Structures are given as C-alpha cells and as structure tokens.
Amino acid sequence: MPAITPEIVAEHGLSPAEYERVLAIMGREPNITELGIFSVMWSEHCSYKSSKKWLKTLPTTAPWVICGPGENAGVVDIGDGQAAIFKMESHNHPSFIEPYQGAATGVGGILRDVFTMGARPVANLNALRFGAPEHAKTRHLVAGVVAGIGGYGNCVGVPTVGGEVEFHPSYNGNILVNAMTIGIADTDNIFYSEASGVGNPVVYVGSKTGRDGIHGATMASAEFSEDSEEKRPTVQVGDPFTEKLLIEACLELMATDAIVAIQDMGAAGLTSSSFEMASKGGLGVEIDLDAVPVRETGMTPYEIMLSESQERMLMVLEPGKEHIAKAVFDKWELDFSIIGRLTDTGRMVLTMGGATVADLPIDPLAQAAPEYDRPWTPGEKLPEVAAADVPERPWGEALLTLIGGPQGSSRRWVWEQYDHMVMGDTVGRPGGDAALVRIHGTKKGLAATSDVTPRYVAADAHQGGRQAVAEAWRNLTAVGATPLAITDNMNFGNPERPAIMGQFVEAIKGMGEACIALDFPVVSGNVSLYNETNGEAILPTPTIGAIGLMPDVEQSVGIGFAAPDQALVLIGAEGSWLGQSWYLAQVAGRAEGAPPPVDLAAERRNGDFVRGLIRAGQVSACHDVSDGGLLVAVAEMAMASGIGADVSVAGPHLHAALFGEDQARYVVATADAEAVLAAAAKAGVAARRLGATGGDALAVNGADEISVAALKKAHESWFPAYMA
Amino acid sequence: MKAKVHVTLKQGVLDPQGKAVQHALAALGFTGVGDVRQGKFIELDIAEADPAKAKAQVEEMCRKLLANTVIENYAIDLEG
Amino acid sequence: MKAKVHVTLKQGVLDPQGKAVQHALAALGFTGVGDVRQGKFIELDIAEADPAKAKAQVEEMCRKLLANTVIENYAIDLEG
Amino acid sequence: MKAAVIVFPGSNCDRDVAVALKRVTGHAPRMIWHRDTALPALDLIVVPGGFSYGDYLRSGAMAAHSPIMAAVTAQAAKGVRVLGICNGFQILTEAGLLPGVLMRNQGLSFICRDVLLKVETSASDFTAGYNAGQVVRIPVAHGDGNYFAEPAVLDRLEDEDRVAFRYCDEGGAPLEAANPNGSRRNIAGILNETRTVLGMMPHPERLADPLLGGTDGAPMFRALAAALS
C-alpha cells in the first residue's frame, strides 16, 4: 500500500489543514482507502463546504412541503395522497470531457435520485449552456450532449418535456448540463436514506462495479485547466437499459415492506451512499468488499469504494425479507448481493480477503467536514441604460434578428430528439412556457419549467437571483398552474475568489427573497463550483427548476393563439428597460447596463391575476414576457399558432416599448377584453388592450407587416443550419 | 487504397451492448460464452496511394472523428 | 478461445452511418475519401476448444442473433 | 376482444398502448411478461414500443428471441391479429413475421414529432376504420425507423396492397421532404400476406386522447375491436 505523502494528500484535494483534521480524527495515519474516503466525503461536491452557510438561508418550508433539502430529492404534496418528488443536478465537467456519456449519465443519476425515494419518474428537463456558437468545440458539444440526454431518457422511457439552451462565450471551456427529474409517489410510501436497525442487512443491487469514474467527485470539484482532457479515463458509460430495469425492480420491491432505507450510488458511489445512510441513522456499518459484484478482476478496496459505476443502489432491508428482494432483482436480471450489515459501533469497517482494509469513525468525519465562510465582495452596481441613448432599428428587422439568432431561435432541433410523449400524459409539449404532464389516471397535471437569465445575474446577482425564481414562477403561472416549489442548480466559478463568492451570496439572497414573496420554497438543489477555465469563470448561473400543480389540465392554455379575432391584453407595465436586453446586445451590439429590476409584489399580483383568468376560462392563450420583450412574446404566440396579430404601442421610444425586458408581464388572448380589463382594474393590476389576433402577419400599429411564415422560417432555421 | 479501421472500447470501460449480447446468447442456449465486447468496423476508400501518408491520414481521421479516444481505441489496416 | 466476428452490410444496402461519416470527413477537410461503410466488430470469449466446433457454434450465433442476414454478412475469425 | 400486450425488459410503451386500447375500446388488455412461454386464447397481440434489451446490437433483435415470441409466432400462424408498434415493428421483422428491416434513421438522430401518414389500404382489420387515401396525423419517436427491403420485396408489398401507411405531405403525396427517416418508398407500416399482422413505426396509441393533441390513432383500435368482438 502506498505511503501517504503530501503529494498524495494534495492529489486527493485535501488542504494541509484538512489533512491535520484527518489525522486528529483517525488518531493515526490513514491508509490510502481511508484517505480516499475522506477525500470524497470532504470534496466540495459531497460536503458543500463553500456553500452550506448560504444555502441554509433559503426558505425551504411551506404547508405542502413534505421533505425539503437533505434527502435525495425534494417532496411536495400534490393532494389525493400523492407527492411530487424532484431535483436538478449538474453533470458539467463530465459532459465537457465526453459530451454523450457525460450528459447521459447525468440523466441517469438524477433519475436515480428520484426513484430511490419511491417515485416513478414522469418527466425530465434539461438546462444546457454552451460556449459561443463560433467556438471550435461548441457544435460537437451540442451534438453530443443532446444525443446523450436523448439516448438515456428515450431508452428508459421517461419523457423529456422541457429545458433551456443558451450560448455564451463564458461557457467555452465549461459547458453546463443540468438535468432535472420529476417523479410521483404515494405520500404513504416514500423512502428515505436514514438507516435503522442494528444487524439489518445492507444490500447492493443493480450493475456491477468497475473502475469507472474513480475520483469523479473530486474531479467535479476541481477547476479545469487546458490539460484536463488528460483526465479522460475517469469517464463513466451509462447503461439506460439497466436503469430501466432498476426503476421497475425498485418500484416493485417498494410495493412490499422489505425496505428500511435506500440510497442511490451517485458521486463517490459506495462510499457516500453507505456513509450517508449510516451517518443519518447514527449507526455503524460493516461491509465485506468481497461480496460487492465487480466487473473486473483485481479491484482494490480503494477502487471499489470510490468507483462511480452507474446504475447501482444500496438498501437496508428488513431482516428476513432478503429472499423477497432477491426474487424481484432476479426477475429483472440485476445483480443482488448482501454486502454487509448495520452495527452500533458508529464506525465504517471494510473487510476484504478476511482482513480489515479500512476502519473509520462515521460521525466525527461527518461532523468535522470542513465548512467555510469564504470572503466575498458585492458586485459593482452598473449604470442604467437610457432608452434614448440606444439607436432605433426598424422593428421588423430587429425582431427577425432576435428570433432568428442563436439565442432566440427555436429549440425544436433539440427537443425533437427527445421522446417527449412517452408515458402518454404529455398535455403540454415543449415549446410553450411550461411543460404540462398529466398525473396518470387523474385530470390533474404537473407543470414544469427551468429558468435563469445568467446575463442578468452577472450584471446584478441580487436582481438576477430574484429574476430567475420569478421567471420560473411566471412560466408555471402562464399555463395556469399553481407554482409549488423549486429545485436549484447553483453553477458558479471558483468560490475562493471573493468576487465569485459574492455572486453566489447575492444570488442566493435574491432567490430567497423571491421564494418568500412568491410562496415558492426550495426543496432540493445542487451546487457546481469551480466552473472556470484558465481563470475565466462562467456567467453565474443559478438554474431554477420548478413545478406547479394544475387541478384540471383541460383548463390550461398554451402560448399559441387559439383563434383569430381575439383581443390581446398586456398584463403589467409598458416596456421601458433596455439594459441587458437581447435588443441592446444583439441589435445594438452592447451587452451592458443594469438588468431589469424585479418588483416581487407586482409579480405576485399580476401572476395571481393571470392564473385566475386562466382558471376561469377567460383567456384562450397566454405567454409571459421575458427574453426579447413584448414583441418577441407576441411573435412566439403567432408562430405557435400560424395566426397573425396587430399590436399597438405608444410612448417615446418604440424600441423600449417593443423590446424592453421589464418583468412581471404577460400577454393574454381573450374573447372578452372588457371583462379582463375590468377585472384587472378591480385587482389593481396594470393592463391594457394591446391589439387583436388575426390574419397571417404580424403588424405593429397597423403597419409594416411581417408574415408569420417569414417569422417561422427565421425562427426555425438557425439551429438546424448551425448543426448541419 | 482501402483502409479498415477497428474501433474498440478501452479496457475497463463498460460495454452495455456487449453485456446484453452475452446475456442474450446465454438465453438462446449457447453455453460457455464468456466476455463479449462490441466495437465498430469501418471501411474507407481513400485516394492517397502512398501507404505512409495514407496511414497518417487515417490516423488523423480516427483521432478527430472515427474513434472517441476518451473511451475507445482504434487500429488501422491498409490494403491494396 | 476468442472469436472475432465482423458484421458488415451487404452490397447494395444503403448505409446511413457510413454516408454520414463520409460527409463528416469531407466537412473536416479530408479530401479523397470515397465510399465509407460501417459495420460491427464483436469479440467473444468462448469455452469450446475444438476449432471446428467453435466455428460452427459461432456461425449459429451469427445466423440466430449477431447478424440480420436480410441486410448483413458476417465473417468469423478464431484465435487461440 | 381479448387482447394482450407483450412486455419485454426495456419496453416502455406497454402501458401507453394498454391505456389507449382501454380508452377507445373499453377492453383492457392483459400484460404478458416476455419470459412466459404460453399465451391464453387471444384475438389481438400487441408488441409495444420501447427499447427492448436497450435496442443494443440491433433494435428488436434480442426481443425477437425472447421465450414468448415462439408463442406469438404460433398464434400469428393461426390468424391471431398481431400489431407491432415502433420497437414492436422492429421485433416482428427480426422475428420473421414481417419482411424487411428497420435501419438507423437517415439523419442518424432520434426523431420525436407528429408526422402525416397516408392510409394506403383500408383492407385489414387494423385499417378498416380509415378510408384508403385518407391523411392522418400520428407521432413517431424512433432512432431506427428507416424501412429497408430489397426492391423485389417492396414491389411485392405494393402489388399485394400490403403497404398500410406511407409518410406524406398534407395532400397525401409521399414526398421525400415528408419522409422523416429515409424509409424506402416512404413506407411507415406494412401488413403480412394474410393481412393479420401489421407493423408500423408511428405510434397510434399516442394520439387517441384529445387532451394529448389529437385522436387520429383511435380508429385503429376501434376497428380492431369491431372486427374481433
């Protein structure tokens, strides 16, 4: 066994101070297996050492929250004895190194987080961020990531119903692949990871263990350098077929009462799963490594414990129920092995070939996991951009630039590679504000979306954090759903730099404020730091995944105009804010200024009003106003339906009115504008008649028409042409 | 000239396809089938007539496109 | 014994993957690449030690499972 | 109508087709595990979509050798109706119940979207609910849907009126632009010689509920129930 040198300690990502703590806990020098276990348990990925202090400040409770952060996924009550279980997780680094497998195993991992709690996965989403389109690697990464997400999700038979795709040069060397899964379980049959019952058998199921991804967890927490492509052999290969069998087998076993606790083997595989289960239960665990099903010969204890082979789960069973579990896993032709038992020693003891190969205390290790209060500096406030200082271009030309460019073009090329209809409940397909999936066998539905506007967060992390949460809430509202809760995926640069840490802290503050104002708690999440290449950080990207409940899916509306001759009503203020807008960046060539402020009271008021209209059947189409502003929103409604519209805007600056990205706004189509306006006046909601649907062209103030066909052509062309 | 390229998974990399084939062969009643690994076999017609140059060219194709060198190895045979 | 099986598309069967590779190679700037055909390469460990019997066994595996003889040919090499 | 849906490891449209059958015909099919070797007396067997055995090696190849397939083949020989959808179509060709093979999509990507189909024949229990020449909208979701067979086989399929569906444009023309996957002669679904086995890549079960965006798939299940009850 190699001696533990300072180099080996450093290679394991432990600082000298952290290693001192290891020595104190062990009371002796650790062996390499033990060091490996410390290293992964104390990695940023597993310990949240830089972020914990701030994550704790997020609101996590509400009457409908059954389980907040801390378990494999968050759980919310959706009535009738059912719960929605969901989480988002990043697979950024692996996807940059091997896009197909990295993205595929990201989907596999998040699916396991959800079905490990007893939920049948019913929907996947994916939030993707790539470098500049013209960067040499981008196309290859887009192709691989999209194929990988589809390859995995399509095969397991869970519909991929939504997501985001953005391009920005800050992601050139650090793409973001954030995957989200939503599942549904019965509230009286939810499974947790807390082990209990001294002597209870610890059981390994799923695929065999190979030498995959050893040190993936520490790699995911290390900053990239140019030579990181050398780290390739740690890439894991996903096997969605086995995952599908694992889902079915676990759910089948969960219908019996054989399981005490269950935990998927994610980052740091067997180490973190066994460690966390025992730690939560205040127990010890003994594992016989000879009983672990392995794929290769000669695997060392270190390799077995740190392997990140996919499609594996760890369970604690009721004593005497082993045969029931074994029969289920035999039926599904998966490995099943009793590898150990729970003890009352509070220690993790590993044996192999009859000898003890590791012996460490669980609670002290968990308690002593480093937690840092990293220094941070607030971001500089950027000046507001005055609309009068931004040149006006003809609106038609500007609109075509926005909807036909890399940021604003249709993502159809992406989502048509995902099976978004399997399971037979996709009522709202990709392309709208939120996807809508019917809860099987009922008339209820779950709405789902993923949102963040990284350029806003970069310009003002506090407002950007608020905006990300507000936009997710708005997207759920726009289909008619009641927003329930969010999961977040905090993608940032190196937290050891005070400016980056400042982005993190301020974004969390903003998110927390929005969560409170909108009754929208955080129930699960994930942190991905060190997203930097050669000292260049990504735009701060706190991705918000959110779900909402639709009591009756038949009441929901889409973004497409349902008919001609409907009145269009703008809910919310007139457009005015061009700072950080698409228009300013893409038409005027200036990515600058303060982002639009988020008035949370207006968000709440306007959103509740719109949801009420939808539920009352008073609107036939609805779309929130976000990237690109009002005219982009109306154009998207026209393109989704093939029906044109005429809108009228006034004011000193046409471009600010049409393309300003002011928040808390929606466009609704209605047969009865008077009723909508009267209701708005009563509710204290700003609203005005915007125009009407009809014809086959889009017009502003009755002039300068662009045909919907021409809009569609521009909108649908960019992505396929880029990828061809 | 004809180039024949074998692209195979690196040692230690999981091969779900091979695993499934092995399983299916057993289910079909074939006994004694151990490890199964599935790779790709690519045949290319190339204009380059000089063997050394041809080899170098195909090597580059493998590195850039035909093989995923993160998880795959490749081997090249030239003919004719 | 190790059996190496090449499964290739029959002449006349259009090969979408080969076509795509050919296209991608051209896009990458490789000139003079003619026809590209992509097949499968399957390696199996088999217990049977008698070459004739082994061959017959693998032949049967190919016919039954490894190749679809409507569109594919197969070739078997035994080693060791 | 007594119907059954075969469930292979990796099937994932088994529940969807069972729900659609029940919804449209009122008959809930039985679910049969692939390792069973016997089938009860049936009128209709559905081989559903999904990724049986991960679609590793070739789509449908391993499922075609599953224990249950001998029973399916035997029942098919007796005239029990067999409907293979998507992966089910791939399995039926691999099992020799239908000619040809489904190759990788010409564009190499998985495609999930609604497509237009021209119903080429109403002369079968599967298609009797449509008019020949009618254009219907049904989704596809596959990576290997590129139908291939030798020209002589294709000619025979056409001569015997055994092409059930073709990819087409709004006017019913089987244009190349309307072909999502490169299938020979835009073929999306075919019948066997006795017109009792249908394989098709599109998923009729996915549009048999107005809330999901359409009902053009429903007439197939309705017609089967009418013929087989």
Ligand SMILES: Nc1ncnc2c1ncn2[C@@H]1O[C@H](COP(=O)(O)OP(=O)(O)O)[C@@H](O)[C@H]1O
């Ligand atoms: N990676 C993806 N996977 C699936 N759907 C996607 C993806 N990217 C975008 N979409 C879908 O495209 C539509 C437009 O996306 P986006 O512009 O981000 O919406 P919004 O502005 O409403 O947040 C949405 O319905 C979204 O779900």
Ligand SMILES: [Mg+2]
């Ligand atoms: Mg929106």
